Amino acid sequence: MMTKSFVHPYIPNSVPKIKKDMMKQISTQSIEELYADVPRKFRLKKKLDLPNSMSEHEVKKFIETLLSKNVTSREMPVFLGAGCWPHYVPAVVEEIIQRTELLTSYTPYQPEISQGLLQALFEYQSMICEITGMEVANSSMYDWASALGEAVRMAARLTNRTEVLIPKIIHPERAKTLQTYSDPAGIRIRSIDYDSETGQLDTEDLKTKISQKTAAVYIENPTYLGFVETQVKEIAEEAHDYESIFIVGVDPTSLGVLKSPGEYYADIVVGEGQPLGIPMNYGGPLLGIFACRDDVQMIRQMPGRIVGMTTTLDGTKRGFCNALQTREQHIRREKATSNICSNEALCGVAAAVYLALLGPKGLKELGEIIISKTQYAMHLLAKIKGIKTPVFNSSHFKEFTVNFDDTGKTVGEIHEKLLQRQVHGGKGITEEFPQLGETALYCVTEVHSKDDIDMLASALEEVVVEGES
Amino acid sequence: MFKQARWNESVIFELGHFGRRGHIVPQVEKEIQQTVGDPKIQFPEEMRRQIPPKLPELSEVEVVRHYVRLSQMNYCVDLGFYPLGSCTMKYNPKINEKLAKLPQVTSIHPYQDSKTVQGVLEILYQLSHWLAEITGTYEVSLQPAAGAHGEFLGALIMRAYHKFNNEDRKRTEIIVPDSAHGTNPASGTMAGFNVVVVPSDEDGCVDLEALEAAVSEHTAGLMLTNPNTLGVFEKNIEKIAEIVHNAGGLLYYDGANLNAILGKVRPGDMGFDIVHINIHKTFGTPHGGGGPGAGPVGVSEELAKFLPVPIVAFDGERYYLNYDKPYSIGKIREFYGNVAVLVKAFAYILSLGAEGLEEIAEVSVLNANYLMKKLEEIGSYELLYAKGRPRKHECVFSTKNLYKERGTRALHISKRILDYGLHSPTTYFPLIVEEALMIEPTESFEKEELDRFIEVMRKIAKEANENPNKILEAPKNTAVNRLDEAKASHPKTMALSWKMHVKKTRKVDI
Numbered sequence: 010m011m012t013k014s015f016v017h018p019y020i021p022n023s024v025p026k027i028k029k030d031m032m033k034q035i036s037t038q039s040i041e042e043l044y045a046d047v048p049r050k051f052r053l054k055k056k057l058d059l060p061n062s063m064s065e066h067e068v069k070k071f072i073e074t075l076l077s078k079n080v081t082s083r084e085m086p087v088f089l090g091a092g093c094w095p096h097y098v099p100a101v102v103e104e105i106i107q108r109t110e111l112l113t114s115y116t117p118y119q120p121e122i123s124q125g126l127l128q129a130l131f132e133y134q135s136m137i138c139e140i141t142g143m144e145v146a147n148s149s150m151y152d153w154a155s156a157l158g159e160a161v162r163m164a165a166r167l168t169n170r171t172e173v174l175i176p177k178i179i180h181p182e183r184a185k186t187l188q189t190y191s192d193p194a195g196i197r198i199r200s201i202d203y204d205s206e207t208g209q210l211d212t213e214d215l216k217t218k219i220s221q222k223t224a225a226v227y228i229e230n231p232t233y234l235g236f237v238e239t240q241v242k243e244i245a246e247e248a249h250d251y252e253s254i255f256i257v258g259v260d261p262t263s264l265g266v267l268k269s270p271g272e273y274y275a276d277i278v279v280g281e282g283q284p285l286g287i288p289m290n291y292g293g294p295l296l297g298i299f300a301c302r303d304d305v306q307m308i309r310q311m312p313g314r315i316v317g318m319t320t321t322l323d324g325t326k327r328g329f330c331n332a333l334q335t336r337e338q339h340i341r342r343e344k345a346t347s348n349i350c351s352n353e354a355l356c357g358v359a360a361a362v363y364l365a366l367l368g369p370k371g372l373k374e375l376g377e378i379i380i381s382k383t384q385y386a387m388h389l390l391a392k393i394k395g396i397k398t399p400v401f402n403s404s405h406f407k408e409f410t411v412n413f414d415d416t417g418k419t420v421g422e423i424h425e426k427l428l429q430r431q432v433h434g435g436k437g438i439t440e441e442f443p444q445l446g447e448t449a450l451y452c453v454t455e456v457h458s459k460d461d462i463d464m465l466a467s468a469l470e471e472v473v474v475e476g477e478s
Numbered sequence: 479m480f481k482q483a484r485w486n487e488s489v490i491f492e493l494g495h496f497g498r499r500g501h502i503v504p505q506v507e508k509e510i511q512q513t514v515g516d517p518k519i520q521f522p523e524e525m526r527r528q529i530p531p532k533l534p535e536l537s538e539v540e541v542v543r544h545y546v547r548l549s550q551m552n553y554c555v556d557l558g559f560y561p562l563g564s565c566t567m568k569y570n571p572k573i574n575e576k577l578a579k580l581p582q583v584t585s586i587h588p589y590q591d592s593k594t595v596q597g598v599l600e601i602l603y604q605l606s607h608w609l610a611e612i613t614g615t616y617e618v619s620l621q622p623a624a625g626a627h628g629e630f631l632g633a634l635i636m637r638a639y640h641k642f643n644n645e646d647r648k649r650t651e652i653i654v655p656d657s658a659h660g661t662n663p664a665s666g667t668m669a670g671f672n673v674v675v676v677p678s679d680e681d682g683c684v685d686l687e688a689l690e691a692a693v694s695e696h697t698a699g700l701m702l703t704n705p706n707t708l709g710v711f712e713k714n715i716e717k718i719a720e721i722v723h724n725a726g727g728l729l730y731y732d733g734a735n736l737n738a739i740l741g742k743v744r745p746g747d748m749g750f751d752i753v754h755i756n757i758h759k760t761f762g763t764p765h766g767g768g769g770p771g772a773g774p775v776g777v778s779e780e781l782a783k784f785l786p787v788p789i790v791a792f793d794g795e796r797y798y799l800n801y802d803k804p805y806s807i808g809k810i811r812e813f814y815g816n817v818a819v820l821v822k823a824f825a826y827i828l829s830l831g832a833e834g835l836e837e838i839a840e841v842s843v844l845n846a847n848y849l850m851k852k853l854e855e856i857g858s859y860e861l862l863y864a865k866g867r868p869r870k871h872e873c874v875f876s877t878k879n880l881y882k883e884r885g886t887r888a889l890h891i892s893k894r895i896l897d898y899g900l901h902s903p904t905t906y907f908p909l910i911v912e913e914a915l916m917i918e919p920t921e922s923f924e925k926e927e928l929d930r931f932i933e934v935m936r937k938i939a940k941e942a943n944e945n946p947n948k949i950l951e952a953p954k955n956t957a958v959n960r961l962d963e964a965k966a967s968h969p970k971t972m973a974l975s976w977k978m979h980v981k982k983t984r985k986v987d988i
């Protein structure tokens with residue numbers, strides 16, 4: 010048999026007659042001829058062990074049935090954050106990033122026919138610069154963790170040094186990713202202790218550990234455990250005294266109310282852009298923010314795609330194209346500043362649309378609302394017998410620690426009982442930070458209503474007293 | 479005649495008006511306000527933002543109009559032929575987008591109790607097993623966010639393997655052919671290896687003698703694309719695997735070009751130990767103008783213990799995330815992967831099934847060979863390697879004769895193609911082909927569209943001979959004419975953000 014008959018909607022030339030005609034035109038007897046140079050011994054002798062082709066309706070039903078086993082944050086209040094946060098995604102954001110012109114385009118290798126995406130990414134970069142107080146941003150990294158990994162490697166290249174200081178209070182997944190990125194470059198990561206009362210970075214410990222070997226000092230604001238680090242200027246000065254690069258990690262939703270890292274002299278800013286209009290999606294895709302100062306040495310060492318503004322060759326019209334490509338893998342190969350190629354461009358566009366919608370006032374209001382709701386949640390929970398929240402005496406934004414030591418129950422037990430009451434509690438961090446005892450990290454954003462928070466408080470109250478005689 | 483929209487759209491910072499707003503964030507309930515008071519009070523003065531960020535102020539209407547206008551100045555695969563070589567620009571099924579937008583995907587948190595996310599875990603578990611079946615590997619991690627991210631992971635697994643055998647100090651070299659994607663050497667460097675480049679033979683395949691000479695006790699592994707970037711199958715793959723394995727190295731498969739061999743031959747069966755898959759290429763998820771994609775990595779049984787944590791597992795009753803992997807390389811990102819993208823790939827495999835995937839391979843190969851033959855017949859475009867051999871997913875033509883005779887470079891020809899409302903092929907890659915046009919049609923375009931492209935290429939060859947200025951001055955029908963890319967990268971004129979642009983123009987004004 011010369012041709013099989015399997016006509017699929019996605020494969021226009023799967024019609025046997027078309028195939029036959031095309032083969033005839035290229036003087037080929039069979040498709041098999043085109044695979045003749047594949048060694049026989051390796052040819053797959055069986056059919057792939059996969060399901061049979063389904064119609065669109067069947068696919069839809071099949072996947073919907075599977076997914077119906079998930080319980081979403083729309084059905085039960087979920088108080089989880091820790092690197093991926095529930096926020097409202099405006100309808101406009103969804104609409105724009107579903108535009109097929111943006112969605113189904115490739116990396117803009119031909120800028121003249123890809124101006125829409127290039128300009129949108131330029132606007133993303135520009136808005137990231139505005140909120141972080143930096144001058145240059147790239148058009149995205151995979152996530153906060155990989156952005157941090159790249160930032161640390163960039164700092165090591167810039168300073169020719171191999172030691173990096175990070176806070177002890179950091180997301181363990183982020184720290185682990187950083188380790189993975191640093192090890193092959195021979196970078197040594199050292200942790201700086203924190204003040205057990207406030208959680209603030211122990212600046213004495215920083216002073217002891219910083220040296221001429223320090224490539225970078227990294228802090229986060231707000232920190233992994235939700236409180237605001239306030240000694241930022243002192244830390245920046247300390248880093249700069251040793252000519253180290255000062256890297257700051259941010260949750261961008263805080264930047265309407267919290268001082269921008271640029272205002273406290275950060276050299277590189279990284280962070281997670283997911284809260285800016287990207288759904289949680291079970292943790293991916295995310296949006297790695299990467300920005301730095303307008304410094305030629307730094308810009309040349311930046312990883313990732315950067316869109317620049319230019320003009321047409323005749324100088325008459327404004328336009329946009331990828332800039333500084335000689336840093337990148339497709340030109341510089343083994344000497345590139347990073348191997349990154351595909352990134353999270355469309356998430357960058359989503360963030361641009363989100364920030365354009367919110368504007369300066371909206372971003373500030375969002376921050377204030379999150380603070381109010383966080384305050385309210387902490388206020389209610391702190392009243393419950395046996396619960397201590399927050400663990401650290403500092404200001405909190407969006408996330409806060411809740412300690413259950415005095416309830417006589419473990420975080421795990423409390424979590425199970427909350428779940429029975431259709432409430433998903435925070436992330437247990439007892440294993441990550443044993444010194445904090447039975448503690449969980451809770452997250453409250455603008456999507457949590459007063460009712461949700463009240464429901465959490467009353468459920469916790471029940472759970473805590475349950476079983477007590 | 480093709481004419482792309484030309485909106486002369488301002489940068490968003492030039493639009494809007496003080497006081498306008500595009501979105502109202504949910505307000506705080508009165509009772510909360512009464513309980514906690516002014517949110518600023520709890521915030522230390524020195525950490526409060528005093529100067530608001532200079533974001534634009536627009537109504538919702540203006541934001542929508544601005545981005546819809548921008549989108550009209552962007553070519554995409556739903557508009558027409560998009561033959562970027564090694565990029566596999568195929569159709570992105572609409573149903574997959576709808577499914578990935580369901581709240582059961584968008585509104586679940588990665589740290590939710592596994593009891594509450596059994597559906598998505600089952601999808602991820604199934605998908606990883608299907609990808610293992612398709613690539614002939616033992617176990618697959620879905621964690622990498624993109625192809626290059628997968629390569630980085632693969633190279634790290636090589637390191638971990640050699641370290642496990644106490645050979646990491648010795649095995650410091652990673653070998654890549656000179657025809658490799660740029661990400662291969664870059665990933666090797668990122669993982670701490672020195673990169674050794676081996677030349678191609680006259681067929682564009684790995685030169686076996688050169689490979690023999692390159693391997694040594696320092697070899698950590700070889701990164702190979704097969705079919706390679708010329709679209710030619712490395713017929714000596716068995717010998718290549720033998721040379722690398724005998725030297726104690728591992729064989730890495732760059733999955734950018736997997737499309738042509740689906741269901742035909744599997745990397746694992748050819749002797750590859752580590753394989754990455756570009757989900758946004760082979761499995762039809764949209765590329766989004768540069769991502770998000772996904773780059774799962776499959777490995778042999780021996781290497782499975784080095785995969786990153788967690789792996790989605792099944793205990794016979796429940797799906798769960800397995801972190802118990804003491805030899806794991808750790809993590810290369812937060813959480814588990816680009817789940818929304820992976821769900822689309824899951825739907826894609828269901829739609830096609832085993833038979834459909836094989837059909838994809840066959841038709842993509844037929845399309846590539848059809849194009850090759852027809853373009854060769856034009857006479858102006860030349861195949862520099864492996865003449866007379868069939869191609870798999872793509873073919874690479876050199877336009878060096880047109881350059882020599884008429885002064886029109888591959889770049890100019892690419893720009894002229896845009897004028898006809900088609901996207902151009904990848905230019906100047908692979909590096910071993912002078913004035914290269916790398917063309918991958920995929921299975922997604924009908925014969926009529928392929929013929930249209932061939933006709934355009936014929937016209938351009940004619941134009942080059944009769945009126946080369948038409949080509950040299952292209953494009954004219956796109957949103958903007960030919961751009962000054964050097965200006966965008968020159969330190970004096972570089973404007974990488976609006977802020978930088980404003981700073982520079984102010985300086986000029988003074």
